[in-house]
Amino acid sequence: MPDRRCVDDLTIEELEQILLIKRREARRQRLRRYAARGWLSEEAPILSEQSERQEARESLVHPRSSSLAQPPPAESETGRFRSISMEPLGEQPGKSGRESLPEQEVNYRSQPAVRPDTLIGRLYPEARMRVLEDPALARMKVGVLGRWLNVQLEPEGPQGWIAAWYVTDHAPVPEGPPPLTRVRVQSEIGLNVRAGPSTSTKKIWHVPDGTVLDVLEDPQGAAAKIGVHGEWVHVRTPSLHEGYVAAWFLSADVPPDNRRPAVDAVLPFGECAWIFGIHGVGVNETRDFRHLFQGSGKTGWALFTEGIGRSPSSLGPDAHRRNRLWQWARGGYGIIIRLNYGYHTAGTLPESQHYEAFAATCARYAELYLKHPEEDSRKYTWTIVIGNEQNNPREWPREGHPPEPITADRYAHAFNLAYRAIKGVLPNARVVPGAVDPYNAELQRPLDYFLQMLEGIEELDGFALHTYTHGPDVDLITTLKKFTDDPIKDHYYDFQAYRPFVEAIPPKWRDRPVYITETNHWTKKDGSLGWENRNIGWVRAAYEEIHRWNSTPHTRQIHCLLLYRWQGDEWAIDIKDQVQVDFKMALSKDYRWRR
Known part of the structure; x- marks a missing residue:
């Protein structure tokens, strides 16, 4: 039979192992007994093997200390546990002191010290305890770092200690659900x-x-x-x-909206956190307006509109165009390129029989001027808008013949072709449908056109919208005036026209960005077209309205509002110094979209 050794023959390591096993089993039995009686949480902590070995070693080598005012280590009671509270028991027979109720699980210890060997277990929420010491002295300890309260679990449970710095002197007030807003x-x-x-x-x-x-x-x-x-x-x-x-x-399940304002420094080239911006003309033709942003500590967005035709071979290398786009993007500006077949009678899209050729030309443009093989594609992006106000007859192709209507279904087909072609050469581009004219119902109610168009679109990366006021009155930014005639009498007449379109975006695309690529007051005070060259606060009010929308919980975010336009027609801002002043004053605000 094997030798049997006495305790004196065992090494320290062997004694340590025996004590470790016995202590572990005793602890588990005690916790099971307390949990069965409802005194402790059934998920009381089990010490790590390292802590148990240290505890066993300390019991063999030297007696345990029992500091009565030992403050908590950095990772002891905090983080996992909240406070408990005490409330008077009143004059109840057979009881003295006060009763305690934990609001959340809190450590329960055999001695007033934060050490592995003192941990009895965790008190479950609303476990009842009786304070065993003088109530006046106990109250003085409440909330004081390093002080402990001697308590007993009710009814007739084990005595122990809890950290007074997690105790309040009032009963917990049950928190009901937040108001349904x-x-x-x-x-x-x-x-x-x-x-x-x-x-x-x-x-x-x-x-x-x-x-x-x-x-x-x-x-x-x-x-x-x-x-x-x-x-x-x-x-x-x-x-x-x-x-x-x-x-x-x-x-009623509406989760909190925890999105925060975008940080410009972490965005890729070609994107911008601030919502300010200007609608330009062609890339090579637009005169630089970045001086408007100087001294503001901000950048913004620029839109360039290009007529590219429908022949890919007609586009060739153009170092000036390519370098200019990249210069703006690397300068921190968000860049939107609107690709049109042509302008005026040529149409924003060609006739439907040429949609595939137009899509191939869009891809050729992206490959020549926007793609950068030497640059990590995660570091840059471009927003590409296909066409413009395609529901408005003035944008339909009609060279030498009656115009071919760009119906919602036709546009969706053209967009799908362009989307696939561009993504084939530039996957990191954001390809966006052209903005619907929100005030033109000659073909169809604008919102119906928008929804029918989206039904036919297979995939997209964002939404372009337009919105204006019919006059330079600042109050028209927020008025809810509507049209008076069918089929558009439920559409807003002025700036608020953007809201129904953003609201109508299908759920599957609710996280896609929205770009308002044109805005202005359509007419002057005398009824003629163009900007009033007066600093009336219209620009500031427009940006404030978009910021108000973006700040509302759960709204789809509008990434920019672009003033139409910098040069070239009745709305040219480059010769309107007071409109520029209004824009510069708007730049003093920290208006950013949220993510």
Whole structure:
């Protein structure tokens, strides 16, 4: 039979191992017993093997110390645990002192010291304890670093110690759910907004699935209605339409919006964090307007519009064009290039039989002037807009014949071809559909055209929009005036026209950026076209409105608002010094999109 050795024959390491096993088993039995009685959390911490070995070694080599005022190590009680609170028991028979209630799990120790060997376990939330020391002295310890409270788990549980610096002298106030201020549409086909709380009342608007709505009634009453058939909630949509929606198609699950303003330094070349910008003309023709940004500590966006035809071979190397684009991008400016077939009677797109040739020409442009094989593609991007206001008859091709309408379906087909062709040579480009004219209903209600166009588009990287006011009045930036005639009488007449289009973006593309590539006050005070050369604050008010939109929780972010335009027509800003002053004053604001 094997030799049996006495304790004196064992080495320190062997004794340490025996003690480690016995202590581990004793600790587990004690924790199971306490948990079974409801005193401790069932997920009480188990010491690491290293801590257990250290504890066993200390018990063999020297007696344990018991510091009564040992402050917590950096990683001891903090981080995982919150405070507990104490409340008076009153004159209850057989009890003295005060009772404690943890708000969240907190360490429970056999001695007033933060060491592995003193840890009994974790107190589960709302475990009841009785303070064993003088109430007046206990109150003096509350919240004091390094002080401890001697307590006993109720009923008749083990005595122990808790850190007084995690204790408050009042009972925890139960936190109810936050007030219901926003709800989310939960319906694949969207949801009607009605004039009253009934399906028999007039339909005044429609919002897509996932839209977050502001609650306009008592939050508590609204919360009780969510998901209940037959109930209605009074709401406001992102497009500022107010009415009633069916509560059984709503969800109260609206997560917090934790997006923060974009940081320009971490964005790729060709993108910009600030929303300020100017609409130029051709890349080689646009006179430099970057002096407007000098001294502001900011950059902005520039749009260049190019007529490229429909023959790829007609485009050749152009060092000036290429270098100029890269110079602007490397200078911290966001760059948008709008590619058109032509202008005026040529049309923003060619006739439909030439869409494939136009797409190939778009790809050739990207390859010649935008692609940089020596540069890491993650470090730069370009926003490429295909066409312009394609729903407006003045943009349709009509050279020598009646114009061919660019219907929503035709445009979607042309865009899909261009998107695939450009991505084939420049995958890091952002390819965006042309902006719909929000005020022209000659072919179709603008919002219907927009939605039908999106239904036919396979993939896209963002959205271009236009919005204006009909006159230089600053109040027209925020007015909710609408058209008076069908089929456009539910469309906003002035600057707020952008809101319904952003709101209508389908859920699958809700994270794509929005670019407002044209804005101005369409007419002067006398009714003629162009900017008033007066610093009336119109530019500042326009940027403030877009910043207000971007700052609203859960809104799709607008990355830029571009003033139309720098040179070349009635709206030329390069000869309007007071409009430039207005723009420079707007630059004093920290208006950035969020991400």
